[in-house]
Amino acid sequence: MAISSRYSIISLARNALNYHRDWQVAWRSPEPKPDYDVIIVGGGGHGLATAYYLAKEHGITNVAVIEKGWLGGGNTGRNTTVVRSNYLWDESAHLYEHSLKLWEGLSQDLNFNTMFSQRGLMSLAHNTHELREINRRVNANRLNGIDSEVLTVEQVKAYCPILNCDPKSRYPVMGASLQRRGGIARHDAVAWGYARAADARGIDIIQNCEVTGFRIENGRVRGVETTRGFIGAKKVGCVVAGHASVVAGMAGFRLPIESHPLQALVSEPIKPVLHTVVMSSAVHVYLSQSDKGEIVMGAGIDAFNSYAQRGSPFVVEHLLNALLELFPTFSRLKLMREWGGIVDTCPDASPIIGRTPVEGIYFNCGWGTGGFKATPGSGWVMAYTIANDRPHRLNEPFALDRFVNGYLIDEHGAAGVAH
Amino acid sequence: MLLISCPHCGPRAEIEFAYGHEAHIARPTDQEKLTDAEWADYLFMRKNPKGVHYERWVHARGCRRWFNVARHTVTHEILAVYRMGDPPPALDR
Ligand SMILES: Cc1cc2nc3c(=O)[nH]c(=O)nc-3n(C[C@H](O)[C@H](O)[C@H](O)COP(=O)(O)OP(=O)(O)OC[C@H]3O[C@@H](n4cnc5c(N)ncnc54)[C@H](O)[C@@H]3O)c2cc1C
Ligand SMILES: [Zn+2]
Numbered sequence: 013m014a015i016s017s018r019y020s021i022i023s024l025a026r027n028a029l030n031y032h033r034d035w036q037v038a039w040r041s042p043e044p045k046p047d048y049d050v051i052i053v054g055g056g057g058h059g060l061a062t063a064y065y066l067a068k069e070h071g072i073t074n075v076a077v078i079e080k081g082w083l084g085g086g087n088t089g090r091n092t093t094v095v096r097s098n099y100l101w102d103e104s105a106h107l108y109e110h111s112l113k114l115w116e117g118l119s120q121d122l123n124f125n126t127m128f129s130q131r132g133l134m135s136l137a138h139n140t141h142e143l144r145e146i147n148r149r150v151n152a153n154r155l156n157g158i159d160s161e162v163l164t165v166e167q168v169k170a171y172c173p174i175l176n177c178d179p180k181s182r183y184p185v186m187g188a189s190l191q192r193r194g195g196i197a198r199h200d201a202v203a204w205g206y207a208r209a210a211d212a213r214g215i216d217i218i219q220n221c222e223v224t225g226f227r228i229e230n231g232r233v234r235g236v237e238t239t240r241g242f243i244g245a246k247k248v249g250c251v252v253a254g255h256a257s258v259v260a261g262m263a264g265f266r267l268p269i270e271s272h273p274l275q276a277l278v279s280e281p282i283k284p285v286l287h288t289v290v291m292s293s294a295v296h297v298y299l300s301q302s303d304k305g306e307i308v309m310g311a312g313i314d315a316f317n318s319y320a321q322r323g324s325p326f327v328v329e330h331l332l333n334a335l336l337e338l339f340p341t342f343s344r345l346k347l348m349r350e351w352g353g354i355v356d357t358c359p360d361a362s363p364i365i366g367r368t369p370v371e372g373i374y375f376n377c378g379w380g381t382g383g384f385k386a387t388p389g390s391g392w393v394m395a396y397t398i399a400n401d402r403p404h405r406l407n408e409p410f411a412l413d414r415f416v417n418g419y420l421i422d423e424h425g426a427a428g429v430a431h
Numbered sequence: 432m433l434l435i436s437c438p439h440c441g442p443r444a445e446i447e448f449a450y451g452h453e454a455h456i457a458r459p460t461d462q463e464k465l466t467d468a469e470w471a472d473y474l475f476m477r478k479n480p481k482g483v484h485y486e487r488w489v490h491a492r493g494c495r496r497w498f499n500v501a502r503h504t505v506t507h508e509i510l511a512v513y514r515m516g517d518p519p520p521a522l523d524r
Contacts, residue, residue, distance in 0.1 A: 257480075258479075266476040268475035269477065269479055270477055270479050320504070320506070324432040324445055416467045416471040418467075
């Protein structure tokens with residue numbers, strides 16, 4: 013990357029003096045080449061991160077990212093951006109913690125402000141069972157070297173004074189877990205930062221180009237059919253989130269995935285009132301306040317299969333009912349926007365990352381409601397898997413064949429509902 | 432919100448129903464002969480189509496009976512409602 017294109021306080025000042033007329037485009041929009049060493053299908057955060065780490069960690073730069081819409085227009089740009097690593101099982105804890113460590117240096121690494129803010133994440137317990145589960149999870153986290161602590165009701169109240177901790181409330185708070193290194197990031201910036209950094213290393217980013225099929229000969233992939241013609245590739249990494257089953261179908265195999273709507277909404281911007289992330293699995297609420305001042309809230313999934321990026325209003329109503337029980341002070345807030353994404357849910361609430369029945373095709377999917385936090389780590393292990401044609405030890409347990417051999421990684425407690 | 436016609440009670444709001452996922456998944460009969468991969472296919476692998484999905488619903492807050500629905504997963508349009516045990520209707524969409 014040419015020095016002049018680096019973002020810095022100096023480049024900001026220089027461009028301000030020019031009335032911001034001279035900023036360069038952040039990445040090229042090249043015509044697709046006839047063939048590539050690696051094609052990544054899906055230009056969300058995970059796909060772009062995969063491309064970036066292929067170049068950075070493995071020196072593979074003859075790579076194209078093919079996106080049917082625009083970068084980050086899938087779940088990356090629709091999510092509530094909760095980042096944490098306090099998962100129960102060792103396999104997940106290691107993967108998400110690797111990701112969290114990458115987050116901690118990401119803005120510097122990409123030379124792009126991802127606005128990653130480690131403002132802490134508090135997970136509420138509303139009954140004795142949840143309190144026990146929280147204690148169990150915090151202990152498991154600490155054994156894995158992940159920062160995690162249990163808060164008493166008094167500590168919860170002191171940490172987040174606007175939370176309703178009245179013991180007679182509809183959802184009494186009995187305690188909470190807190191991961192201080194958890195937080196939020198700017199979703200678009202993650203896609204854009206990875207895209208710009210990948211482009212700077214020579215990777216082609218091709219938008220408005222849909223993959224419609226695979227060319228497979230003798231069980232080995234030769235390339236992809238797209239709306240802009242055939243593009244050859246030695247290896248293809250599919251990172252298409254909600255469309256995983258559709259793309260797997262094009263390659264001739266099935267996945268243990270169902271696609272569901274997941275809805276979120278934001279309020280009008282208000283002055284800072286909530287300095288941390290609060291989530292409650294029991295009542296399907298998670299919220300934070302964005303740097304713009306909006307309260308960002310997410311609901312649980314809609315039950316039915318869907319590819320529509322919209323769900324039913326009663327799911328949002330359920331979220332708002334619970335939200336107002338927990339935060340009565342928000343009762344006069346006006347809502348600004350509401351939207352949905354399509355999440356790819358797995359039976360064990362854990363992702364699938366690895367090889368597939370077709371030689372040279374790799375899948376990374378099944379992150380369901382909670383993959384944004386894993387973006388850097390997911391791309392990192394996916395790049396390793398594609399470069400070496402075998403999984404890294406961090407994603408080995410997340411292979412597709414766990415559904416055959418029975419080694420499921422049941423993270424419903426830590427991941428199934430909330431984020 | 433979906434408006435679902437229960438075959439027994441008539442059209443009701445989605446909130447009265449619970450979803451039963453993909454329909455017509457028959458439990459294998461020759462179980463002692465099944466390989467692990469065949470079990471995995473039965474237990475976990477799903478069609479999850481972008482298009483018509485044949486699925487089960489139960490009128491949980493009504494008559495509490497199960498039935499099948501053919502529904503488009505992009506438009507959410509309900510194309511057919513039919514009884515448990517009936518074969519999926521042929522729909523050319
Ligand atoms: C409302 C909502 C809230 C969420 N909240 C959180 C949260 O707080 N924390 C968290 O960690 N996670 C959260 N998630 C989950 C998270 O957003 C996803 O797990 C994650 O962003 C997935 O990233 P991705 O890059 O794989 O997917 P995406 O960003 O969806 O990227 C996949 C891309 O593939 C493209 N594509 C699909 N098919 C094709 C094709 N045939 N050809 C070419 N391109 C194709 C799509 O257009 C899309 O851009 C939330 C999700 C939603 C919807
Ligand atoms: Zn009924």
